[in-house]
Amino acid sequence: MSRFRDRTDDFKDAVRHTAISSGYNESKLAAIMASFIIHKPRQMTPFTKSALKTLESIGALDQFMSKHRKDYVDVHRTTEQERDSIEHEVTAFIKVCKDQIDVLNNSINDEEASSKGWLGIKDTSNADTIAHKHGVVLILSEKLHSVTAQFDQLRAIRFQDAINRAIPRRKLKRVVNSNTLDTSKPINLELGETNELQHEPLRVQQELLDDETRALQVELTSLLDAVQETETKMVEMSALNHLMSTHVLQQAQQIEHLYDQAVEATKNVELGNKELSQAIQRNSSSRTFLLLFLFVLTFSIMFLDWYN
Template identity: 70%
Template sequence: MSGVRDRTVDFKESVRVAALSHGYTESQLAALMSSFIIRRPSPKLPFTNTAIKTLESIRELERFIVKHRKDYVDLHRTTEQERDNIEHEVGVFVKACKEQIDILKNRIHAEKSGSSKSWLGTRDESSLMDLIAHQHGVVLILSERLHSVTAQFDRFRTIRFQDAINRAMPRKRIQKKQETKAVEPSKSNLVLKSDVSKVNQEVSTAPLRVQEQLLDNETRALQVELTNLLDAVQETETKMIEMSALNHLMSTHVLQQAQQIQYLYDQAVEATNNVERGNKELSQAIQRNSSSRTFLLLFFFVLTFSVLFLDWYSS
């Protein structure tokens, strides 16, 4: 080791001389010499770039929700159309993030299926399994982050739907009260009309009174029918709002269950691979055990024969 000498300085000097001979400027020469000190970072994997892009999209979605939270929740700041537009934008964001997460999952499966296994050691295989496990963890973290952001928006949507239900229910009660108040004046009007008809009984004719009575009956029947129809429409509207909220909550839970099922499936596939690898190692151990047993039997047979031969030879 005494004859080994560090030639790094000589190498740098040779590079500098060669660069000057090729006509490098001072700035180019400085950049070339600095490359020996500051190394360029290694290029990132496509999976890493996609994961970083997905994380940035989720953060942008979270910033968008926080920015428009008051506009979406407060009924006096924006209109229903603007709130629907905000909800549509959030849906587009969530769909894009979900597609990027699916791309990451497909890339993991492609790397797992396209990987070549070495025939000697298991070091390459173990490192590959560690990489795949790390990638699964990244996908799981991104899915949980996306689910937390969507759950935050679900709370805002629940507040909006609850406000809509609260606004629909008091209006229904007020209209019922107005209906009861409108019935009482109609009764008083009927009494007055009956008195007037009694006073002017001699003047008015019988067909005219019958026609007025029929018109009043039809008017009251039509009013009652329209009131019942309005109540039915309001009740249907309330139920539709509740069904929309429940449908969105159900879709959120289905998405969460799909992510959990995918994670369990990946774990099951990994466990199956481990079991197969264990079976191979177990079969190899059985073969080695049988070969060692044969060798021991042969050794004892030769040893016994040698002892008998030596005993016969000595006698």
């Protein structure tokens, strides 16, 4: 019985010698061998990069809201300017994320438009990819809508706190006015009963009290105006944010509808392919039957001619 010899090492040496003679050095050979073992990572498409970037932006927005939730809601932790700054940053975040989603949606629409041929016939080979991209955009829109809904809740809490703080101030203003009217009557009575020597100091005290009352009224009025202005701004911002979230939700519903249409179109294409394959099979079988019939007919005519 003959023995077999392993010539793998000889083959490797021959390949290495041939590669070196062809101009490859040791570093190039090592790089080629490493490429066979460790494959290069697959490059992501621009759509995938943009989608991942949008997802990271939404995640950063969620983390920012979670970090500053107490600062935004609690009145004693931050000032109005700081809360306005937080609200401005969140609004800018939401706008950036929405713009990124719009860019992704526009890229899908452009891809759908480019998939049509010059006769208006769609290329069905890319339907699954487009449907997948619609699903990605839908998921991103839903995530952004959930984050904006959380921010709407925080804004509603801040708005309610501002209203609760404004109502006691209005009551305080009414109480101060009533106390001023009540205290003015005894002062006037005392002024009528005192003599001329005490008349001048009491009038000075009354003027001081009136000045303090007016200053307090002016301060309360300015505070009330500031609260009303803040309430108006918050209502406007809440309306704008609600409008934006509504548009995002409508866009998500439209994308979901497009995704369903894409899935249905894919199913129709599969059914069409099955029908075409069945038609091809029927055509081939009918062709075979026709050839067989012509052959039998020709043979029959030749046999009848020979027989006659």
